[in-house]
Amino acid sequence: MSKAVQLSYNQAGYLRHGPKFAALARETSGQLPWTLSEAATGVVQIQGITLPAYRDPLTGALLHCADFSSFKTAGVYIIQIDEIPSEPFRIGDNLYGTLTRDALHFFYLMRSGIALTEQYAGKAWARPAGHLSDKDIRAFAGTDAQGTKWDGCSFSIDGSGGWYDAGDYGKYVVNGGISVWTLQNAFERMPDSFSDGDLAIPEQQNGIPDILDETRWELEFLLRMQIPSGQPLGGMAFHKLHDRVWSGVPAELPTYMDNNNEMKDGASWGRYVYEPTTAATLNLAACAAQAGRIWKTFDKAFAERCITAAEQAWEAARTNPIILAGNVPGAGGGNYDDVNVEDDFYWAACELYASTGKPEYEAFIRNSPYFKTFQGLNGHGAAYSMNWADTAALGSITLVTVKTALSEKDINEIKDLIVKTADRYAVIQRNDAYATPIDASGFVWGSNSMVLNNAIILALAHDITGDRSYLSAVSRAMDYLLGYNSLRKSFVSGYGIDTLEHPHHRFWANDPVKGLPPPPPGVICGGPNAQIQDPVAEALGLIHRPIPMRYVDEIGSFATNEVAINWNAPLVWVASFLHRAFQR
Incomplete structure (x- = not known):
């Protein structure tokens, strides 16, 4: 918590025609005076008294809230509550356009297998290509942390490209899946919000919206992770790719490394892909099917390639429905060990049906329990509607987004479930003094993404x-x-007076002495986490703080301050939605 910031307010500013609140936490009775003044002149524009004080149920703070939603004049202002001022902030219409672009540019800066030039990355974030050696990599063969022996495979894999997943150098099909879907869904729902030339990326001015160029970088990696036909488990997708042991933090990004393809020393070091799983295969099926319908107007050959890969993945997953991820190999990367894949089957079937219209996929959808339920309603997950491990909602959203042969009755029933879920989040938000649309159970690793997904x-x-x-x-x-x-x-990062500065990230370590840059603007961190899951959080005694305050902006706090592709993707979606909705 910064001593310089004494009020709770949107430090980036407020939309002219949107709600505007600021708050002071203080143990005092009665209502307090507030003023809104021009930052340049100090001239008061509007004033009032705070709403009746409200004690926040999660933090215990007594909040005095100023509501200045009625003020709609664009400009730069300062709010004061009981003479305690904010820093200057903006009120305007074009508040989230730049954030949309910055949040999307994050993905270019997370690319693997390509040099980031100053022209596109900016001087601070330009760097050599990372892990070009992923182009020739083998599957892990050895014994994992659970004692399971893995045989590997007889062929090498091209695992090049894609996005680094988070603060480490791993690349994961499962987490890549929801990230690609979220960005592609943003484009599919709001195509007029994205165009060619939006971003500083090498593919700009090629006639294709930059958001699709960026998602294709990851899609190509996902497609390369599919086992070729004719090989054992052909059509399945490898679960992930990462080092055998964790690197330090911070750590230099290697252009080439010895992957230990010969499995020397019992595969105790090196870099590998890890065994195929049903969840990874269905993530590939869903995202490739979604891409197939989106790309057909831009690149027909790529669209057809995506549909072919999606259907091959579907058939492979149906043949191998319970190959589940575990603690493999036990170090070097996250597990993403999804033990329930019925939601992934439903999601993939929805995407394939929306793209092909084939009755076999419709039949699967109708027989799924997820067709007439929605994650987020009572009894179906209270804290959130979707994350990397819970993907059924993605399929249902597609069914109400894309025109199919489903009846109007079916579509309206799904819409009704979505609205009822939204009503539930709205109630949670109204009952929270800080307007958070998650309850206490939502403050998990990556809680900020739960806020965004809700x-x-x-x-x-x-x-x-x-x-x-x-x-x-x-x-x-x-x-x-x-x-x-x-x-x-x-x-x-970069949005406000007290922003994310020291994320858990290998090369955005914000250490000028070592030549390591700060995070670029538009990066969101994981946020408060009720569980104490890293040594920094434990050493600082975060367990003794109220749950929404269990966060620290330190590089070592991977459980509260890491960044991740599946957290920035919904930031792009929500920022672009607000930018479009409030344009006048």
Whole structure:
């Protein structure tokens, strides 16, 4: 928590026609005076008294809240509550356009297998290509942490390209899946929000929206992770690719490394792909099917290639429905060990049906329990609607986004489930003094992504119903992430006065002496985590803080301050939604 910031407010600013709140946590009775003044002149524009004080149930803080939503004049302002001022912030319409581009540019800066030039990355973040040696890599053969022996495979794999997953140098099909889907869904729902030339990337000005160029970089990696036909388990996808042991933090990004393809020393070192799983295969099937329909107007050959790979993955997963990930190999990377893949089957079937219209996929959808339920409703996951391990909602969202042969009755029933889920999040948000659309159970590793994914559901409810209360709820969720929280911290780098500065990241270590840059603007960190899951959080005694305050902006706190592709993807979605919705 910064001593310089004494008010909770959106440090990046407020939309002219959106809600505007600022708050002071203070143990005092009665309502407090507030003023909104021009930053340049100090002239008061509007004033009032705070709403009746409200004790936040999760932090215990007594909050005095100023509501200045009625003020709609663009400019730069300072809010004061009981003479305690904010830093200057902006009120305007074009508040989230730049954030959308910065959050999307994050993915270019996370690319593996390509040099990031100063022209596209900027001087601070330009770097040599990482892990070109992934082009010739083998599957891990050895005994994992659970004592299971893996035989590997007889052929080498081209694992080049893709995005680094988070603060480490691993690349994961499962987490890549929801990240690609979220970005592609943002384009599919809001194609007019994205164009060619939006981003500083090498593919700009090629006639294809830059968001699709960026997702293709990851898609090509996902496609390369599919086992070729004719090989054992052909059509399945390898689960992940990473080092055998963890690297240090920070760590130099290697252009080439010895992958230990000969498996010397019992594969105790090196870099490998790890065994295929049903979950990874279905992630590939879903994202490739989604890409197949999106890309057909831009690159027909690539679209057809994606559909072919998706259908091969589907058939392989149906043949091998319970090859599950475990603690393999036990170090060097995350497990992403999804033990329930029925939701992934449903998601993949929805995407394949939306892209091909084949009755076999419709039949599977109708026989799935997920067809008439929705994650996030009581009894189906209280904290959130989707994450990398829970993907059924992605399929249902596609069914109400893409025109298919489903009846209007079927589509309306799914829409009704989405709206009911959004209503539940709206109630949670109204009961939270900091307008967070997650309850205590949502403060897990990556809680900020739970806020964003729930905001997507609120945004969908707005699109379905036209009710602007959902639009306000999305805006308030973004307020929370950008400083209207108990920590008075913007969790997005470069957006606010007290922002993310020291993420858990190998090369964005913010150490000028060692030549390591700060995080680029537009990167969101994981956020408060109720569980104490890293040594820094333990040493600082975060367990003794209220749950929403169990966060620290330190590089060693991987459980609260890491960054990840599946967290920045919904930031792109929500920022682009707000930018479009509030343009006047």
